[in-house]
Amino acid sequence: MGPAARGQRRQAREGTGLIMSTIPRIAMTIGDPSGVGPEIAVKILSKPENRDKALVSLLASPEEVESLAAEFKVSVPLSDVAKQGYVHAIGTTYDGPAAKRGVASIAGGTRAMLDLERALELFKQDQADAILFESLNKSALHNAGMHEQDELRWFARILGYDGFTSELNFIPGLTTSRVTSHVAIKDVAAGINARSVHDAITLLNRVIQGTGIERPKLAVCALNPHAGESGQFGREEIDHIAPGIRLAQDEGVDAKGPFPCDTIFIKARAGEYDGVVTMFHDQGQIAMKLIGFDEGVTVQGGLPVPIATPAHGTAYEIVGQGIANDTPSQRAFDIATGLGRQTQEARVAAGNEQE
Template sequence: MTDSKTSVIPLAVTLGDPAGIGPEVALRAATRPGAPRCVLLGERATALRARDLVAPGLDIVEISDPGTEVPEASLPLIVTGKAPAHPYGQVSAAAGQAAYDAILKAIDLARAGAVSGIVTAPIHKEALSAAGIPFPGHTEMLETHGGVREAGGRVAMMLANDEIRTVLVTIHVSLKDAIDQADFEAQMRAIRLAQQGCRAFGIAAPRVAVAGLNPHAGEGGLFGREEIEIIAPAIKAAQAEGIDASGPWPGDTVFMQARQGRFDVVVAQYHDQGLIPVKYMGLEKGVNVTLGLPFVRTSPDHGTAFDIAGQGIADPASMATAMEMAARMVAAL
């Protein structure tokens, strides 16, 4: 790494599912000019295969302490498994377990203060399930193992790009379950974390827009009463706490208003309501931020892309943005 980075605590960068594009975008992003100081976490064979694919001249140095300095033309790797390289583009329990092991190690290091934050490459939900891992995604893993639940807290997912930010009330559940889970407490948690997340981006007085659950935000009760009985009371309670919250706003127009500068963040009721507007603007621009953790965590806004894995053509832009955003958030702490 460069001399300017030697005194900086590194970011932990997990390689994600070994059968996907995570390892190659992680290496590309970590080796670009101006990248934050990073330490990779994953299986040795996976890291070396990605190196041979996208950065043949790079030296991968195995370390055990994230603070270990390595030569400039190299990247440090904390080995979390020594299995042979997994076949590209195939769902497997072994690959799911490999991805999970790296995440758990990254969380341990972050909680110990040995790394400044975590940037996670994409994982595959079917591979996790095949390995018997009881979490559908990173967010749930981080909430359980990151010290949040034992402290009585919860986390929320924020998707952000240069133009809009959104925080989700519910995450990886069916639409039917999302409706049931979008209760008063979930609304309050998302609104509070939306404010905190915006402040982490340097916005002193965030304007929080809360989307409705039903079409036209319920149209005064014609299309459902969740807005009247749950969402509006939560907004009023948040306002009483000093949060600049407003709504409920119709979900089909609130993101347009946020993009035009009326709001700093939108609280969306369920996964696709919040993620489609961000992803439509380009996967290379979006970053996933987990709010409510005692450490910084970001990830690119795309999946494992099994269809192009191993071809060396995956775009590292979102991964690079995730690293840059993590470094900015760490600096703002």
């Protein structure tokens, strides 16, 4: 590529704000429209500090946003383009019957899925650096046609991504990843090997770095009681987990273990570690929800695009009352912003290398 062509590409990127701006672009959905997601979304976007630190494209119509804002007595300035200080309400491709509030429905699940698909398209078209979605209902999604074991696998299929993925769970001061996730307990051991342990460690390290911690301190859980007692209670720690840790250490990751999972979260809660790698779903989730249930955030880790969501459900029973806690969504917004900035920087770096 000659100097003239490189200059044209640089000018084009500057026109999109990728070089001149460090403000990440967030594609945001209201989640299941029957739940508390819509009301929480307008509350989050009514805060000037949020509109200042990200360019938000919301998958809702201007009329929908204005109606919700009026109902919950907040103000959400709208713009026809993604613009700092405003919200770009880009509408939804869903054109079916309105979903009834407070109940799971095919209409609600279909709207949620279509909005997520549109958000993924915005990322593919280089119009978003991260995605934030409000809470979903798995029954509604299943009835609407989502048959994967969870949203993470659905995202991977839609994106055509077959690399390592893991849900990451955030509470203030601590993040976890999983080597295995939504599988039966009897199948957990078969999913643990040196490579999968390494991948869960390096993914967690990379995501925590995206939140601003340059060199995260990570702990890795054992699978068996007492970390296997030198092989007396199983050899997974010796044959798979410790080798996976060494692979990550060889790449410069500050990871230690394997530690007995019944004590490591005590040290993590005290601040000795920024993240913990767990071997299966409840090994980490029980601890995380005991420590910080009302502040949890989930990140769909490993995908080409950062995707964050509050860890709570749709809370159908309190829809419309204006009492839904927006703290998890605020934290999800902050995390999506940080990870989106990381994505933006990587895209700029890749573009510069191509020149």
